[in-house]
Amino acid sequence: MAISVRIPTILRTYTGGSSEVTAAGSTLTEVLDDLEANHPGIRARVLDDAGEIRRFVNVYVGNDDVRFLDGLSTPTADGAQISIIPAVAGGC
C-alpha cells in the first residue's frame, strides 16, 4: 500500500531533505516501522521512550489528529496522507 507522509523541516535530515516520502502499512504503527526501515532514526524522533507519540508532535491521518482517532492503531488506507507537524504554536 502506498501512503504519503509529509515530513516537517526538522526531520528532513532523515529523509535526505525530502518533504514528502512514501511508506507502507495498514496502521500508523506499521507506517512508522516502515519509515524507520527506510529512514533510520526517524521513529525515535516521533515516538518517546515509551513508544508513544511525543507530546509536542501532532500526527494527522488525512485531516484528523490521530489523538482523536485510534492513536498509533489508527488505520492507514491505501492512498492516505499522513502529516507529522510540530505542535508548538498558538495564542495566549
Added chain:
Amino acid sequence: MSTITETTVETATQHGIREGAFGNATALSCRECGATAPLGPHYACPECFGPLEVSYDFPAVTREQIAAGPRNIWRYKALLPVPSDIESSPNTEPGFTRLLRADNLGRELGIDTLWVKDDSTNPTNSFKDRVVACALSAAREFGSRVFACPSTGNLANAVAAAGARAGIKTVVFIPSNLEKPKQVNSAVYTDSLVAVDGNYDDVNRLASEIAGEEEGWAFVNVNVRPYYAEGSKTLGYEIAEQLGWRLPDQVVIPVASGSQLTKVHKAFGELIKLGLVEDKPYKVYGAQATGCSPVSTAYKAGVDAIRPVKPDTIAKSLAIGNPADGIYVLDICRQTGGAVEDVTDDEVRAGILLLARNEGIFTETAGGTTVACLKKLVETGQLDPTLETVVINTGMGLKTLDAVADQVGAAATIAPTYDAFRATGIA
C-alpha cells in the same frame, strides 16, 4: 543538556543575523529536554519537538534606566530579544497600558485589593500587540519577506496592523466561516486575507506546513514563536512597575496555549533575579472556559498529562484544544500555590457584564472568562480575598459583541414624552 548540532540547526551567522539583533538574548533552549540552539528562525526542538525558549545574559538593569524609556514595551528592551535600536524601526509601540484599581468589582467579589491590568487599550485593542511587536522585530532581523499568522481575531488584527506600519507584506489566514466584522477588523490593514475552509485548528495546521515550506515567511506564532512569546513578559514587568516596583500577591491569567501565564511568571522571576523587586511569594492562577479546559481538567484531576480536547466555547480566543504550554501552566500554578479553574459560557457572559458594570471596562470573552474564574476562585476558597490581586484583561469587548448582544439592550421602548419616561420607573 546537549547542544543541537549544526547539521540540524543552522547557526545565526548562516542566517546573516547582524550583531546585537536580539539584544541580550544568547541562545534558544528547549524547555522540555534542555537542548540548546543558536538564535535563528526555529521554534521546535529537533531532539524532542519541545518548545524552544529565548535565553539571556542580562547586564545590570536599573529602575531608573527603565523609567527613562518610552511609555511602551520598549522601556524593557534590555529584557527582550530585540536590538538596542528597536525604537527606530516603525512598529505599533504597544504596552504600558493602564493598571486600574478595581474597588467596585473588588467589593462585589469580596476582594480587599483588586487591580485590572487593562490591555484593551493597546493599538489594536488586545495584548497581542505586545507579542506581535517582538515577532516583527525577529522577522526583520531574519530578513523575512512576509509577516503572517493563522488567527480568528486578536492576533490577525495585531499582525495586519503591525505589518502595515512596518511596510512588510502581511498575510493573515482565517477560517472561512469567521464572522464578517472579525474579517473586516483585519482586512482593513491588509489585502492578503486568506479564508481557509476549515476550523482554527485546520488553519493553524496549514500555517505550520507553509512555515516549513516557504522561504522568508515569518509566522508569528509558529517559526518566530520563541521571540513572539517573550512579548508577554512585558505584562509582568508593567504590573510590577505600576505597583511601585513590587509584585502582587496573586495574579489571574487566561489560558489558551498557556504561553502568557508562563511568561508573566518568567517576568516576575527575572525582576527578582535582577534585584528590581523584592523576592516574595506570589500565586499564579489560570482561567479557562469549560468548553475548552484541558489544563483545568488536568489540574483538578491531580495529573501532569494533558489530554487534548475539541473546543466548544464562546471564548474562541481561548479555544486551543492541545495547549503547548499546558504542562508548564500546571507546574507554575501548583508550585506557587495557585490553581487552574474553568467556567461555563453563561458564566463567561456574566463575567463580561460584571467587569463592564462595576468598572466601565468592556472586555472580550477571554476577559469574561478570567473575571468569572476570579469570582469562582473566591467562592470556592481557592483564592485569598485578603491578598492583593491582579486580573489581566487581554482585550476589548467590541471584538466579541455577539457574546453579549442578546444579554443587553434597551430597558424600555417608549413614546417621546416625559410621562412615558416617568412610567418606566427608571428615574
